[in-house]
């Protein structure tokens with residue numbers, strides 16, 4: 064890092080959707096603007112107000128279809144009049160949008176065009192039924208493949224990956240690990256009041272996670288518990304320089320430092336070389352760790368992109384915690400649970416906390432910031448002194464657009 | 474003529490009614506699915522939605538379109554394969570829209586009987602009136618050169634009677650869907666003595682394709698479902714008659730309704746079920762059944778009394794429950810009709826004292842909703858009825874008598890050869906009435 068950059072003032076709205084008690088598909092719900100405003104104001108309150116903000120970045124995947132809304136940058140002055148006439152940018156990288164938004168903020172600070180950048184990520188997806196949402200989310204893939212794809216396009220993609228993985232490394236152990244991943248996700252989400260699965264009271268999660276996939280109604284190799292849900296939500300955080308911290312009057316111990324990042328891309332028109340691996344993810348992680356000058360063993364926690372349980376397991380391998388084919392064993396042994404060797408997704412991740420696509424990368428950053436500043440409440444884990452680092456992986460499309468960040472506890 | 478050819482020209486009679494609309498929906502989708510098969514490309518499929526009410530037909534088309542849309546959304550995975558060769562249809566929304574259009578394109582809403590003169594199949598779900606059905610059938614039979622097959626949804630008229638009166642030469646079969654046909658999985662199939670075997674074969678295939686459960690019944694007024702239900706209802710009303718000697722009528726209705734729902738762990742109490750079906754419909758079905766049942770009296774003065782008072786139950790056109798024995802708010806019973814006062818008494822005012830009379834719930838009680846999906850259901854009910862058996866509260870006594878009567882009704886349906894097996898009786902109650910256990914069981918032995 065050419066310059067020290069910090070994240071401060073994180074804020075998450077509730078991840079709204081099925082599972083939340085207050086959610087009913089028939090009831091009217093807050094729209095995009097309410098989520099953006101709540102998250103934006105949540106950050107502004109912690110950083111001394113809009114006057115301190117130099118730039119704004121909003122991450123949103125596809126409001127143009129879910130909400131018939133584009134020109135998203137225009138919502139910043141709506142958050143707070145004080146943001147009128149400030150430079151505002153919208154970024155997009157499918158489900159990897161959120162990390163791109165945070166990274167764009169970080170880069171503005173690095174480029175010294177800003178000391179304080181307000182970053183918001185948002186998606187409001189419950190406006191359409193899941194079967195139509197699948198059409199919209201398919202835009203994260205190459206449209207020319209849509210016709211031959213599954214009705215549930217992305218679940219279809221990761222079902223194919225899961226199928227390839229079963230074939231190569233054994234179905235039984237993999238399915239067990241996927242169910243275990245689900246259990247961890249829900250158990251963590253139960254500790255976080257904003258999580259979509261916060262109200263989940265299912266007694267036997269493991270049995271539920273083991274349900275046989277139903278190819279007739281859904282995809283071949285995944286059941287619905289292997290998938291993240293449809294979510295509405297927004298998250299916000301500020302990327303600031305040393306001067307920015309001072310300007311906002313924020314103590315360093317209330318900030319987390321960005322130690323490095325890896326932003327990488329893969330050809331959207333090409334299938335993965337090996338469907339049992341997340342190679343772009345691996346490349347991004349390597350780059351980020353290298354930039355931070357650390358190894359995976361110095362990580363205290365990871366937020367990974369578990370849009371599907373199988374993606375979580377493959378991420379474990381991509382980081383190098385387990386060899387290719389041994390991710391399931393690592394997960395089944397409990398190493399990724401909150402009490403395990405390396406706690407993953409401590410507030411539930413995409414499967415437990417929720418996946419408002421364009422907001423997810425920001426939510427991951429907020430979660431790590433919370434963990435590193437002792438704000439995670441019941442979900443708080445211990446960050447050992449000799450392992451002061453955290454990692455977040457945000458993935459757009461089928462391992463295409465990757466934003467990886469390494470965070471350091473101060 | 475094979476299965477798919479037979480379905481190329483169909484009429485649903487009474488298409489705008491409660492049953493007709495559901496049958497139309499199911500048939501339209503089955504026909505559309507056939508028409509979309511590669512081997513049927515270019516063949517014409519026509520489905521006449523025939524009803525006398527022009528206004529109801531307009532509403533019907535709206536209803537069908539909404540329902541097809543929902544069904545298409547549910548089967549989008551399969552539809553992508555059906556339309557795989559349509560390069561212009563890429564997204565789910567495009568495929569779903571096309572399917573809705575393809576289904577709607579098959580349906581022709583009509584008000585004149587002439588349309589049925591070219592059909593190969595006539596699904597009849599017109600009002601339950603023997604003269605009407607006979608008249609329509611003979612008229613179609615006279616004018617239709619295709620020797621059409623008649624499938625009637627009648628709940629109570631013997632199929633053999635229709636066959637004979639309308640001169641259909643065995644080309645008639647009872648295909649008794651349950652209400653609402655789109656949701657209910659049970660279909661009772663009733664052969665008359667002269668019914669041609671081809672009709673049953675076709676219908677078996679049809680029911681299988683609709684993923685429904687077929688139960689054969691003998692051609693005996695009421696068949697299995699109503700044969701059981703009407704007697705079950707008569708028992709409940711008789712119990713009210715006895716109890717009313719010692720307590721107000723509304724209290725007795727409350728108690729019998731409650732024990733038939735809660736203590737018997739059924740989806741609804743007997744009086745709610747009568748209201749659901751309609752007091753008028755129940756009265757009518759009993760009237761049609763009565764002459765055919767020699768050794769029992771299938772008649773209820775109580776139903777007659779309510780009909781005279783104009784209290785009929787049944788459903789509003791939006792599917793919500795009309796008031797009958799009980800008064801409903803948001804689908805839940807809140808009052809009970811007092812025929813002397815000609816007014817409803819609030820349940821809240823009498824529940825406490827009646828519940829005290831009923832007595833405690835048997836140990837291990839679970840409401841129907843939990844019991845119906847119980848992983849060890851048989852064990853659960855064994856234990857539950859064991860507990861019920863040894864209690865001597867009023868509620869337990871009434872519940873035991875009810876269960877014993879329900880079983881006896883079931884067994885009689887078998888010995889009278891209305892049902893072909895005990896299992897068939899249980900299947901009808903399990904799938905058609907959503908009971909959690911069949912009436913023919915050994916739980917109280």
Ligand SMILES: NC(=O)c1ccc[n+]([C@@H]2O[C@H](COP(=O)([O-])OP(=O)(O)OC[C@H]3O[C@@H](n4cnc5c(N)ncnc54)[C@H](O)[C@@H]3O)[C@@H](O)[C@H]2O)c1
Pocket residue numbers: 486487488489490491492493523524525526529597598599600601602605609626627628629649650651652750
């Ligand atoms: N409602 C139930 O629960 C139920 C269950 C099983 C079977 N059934 C049977 O299904 C049949 C229909 O019952 P429903 O409840 O749907 O009644 P309904 O009154 O809702 O529908 C009857 C329809 O037939 C139409 N109709 C009347 N005379 C006609 C004629 N001459 N030509 C064309 N259409 C005509 C009416 O306009 C009406 O739309 C009856 O035989 C009934 O016994 C009903």
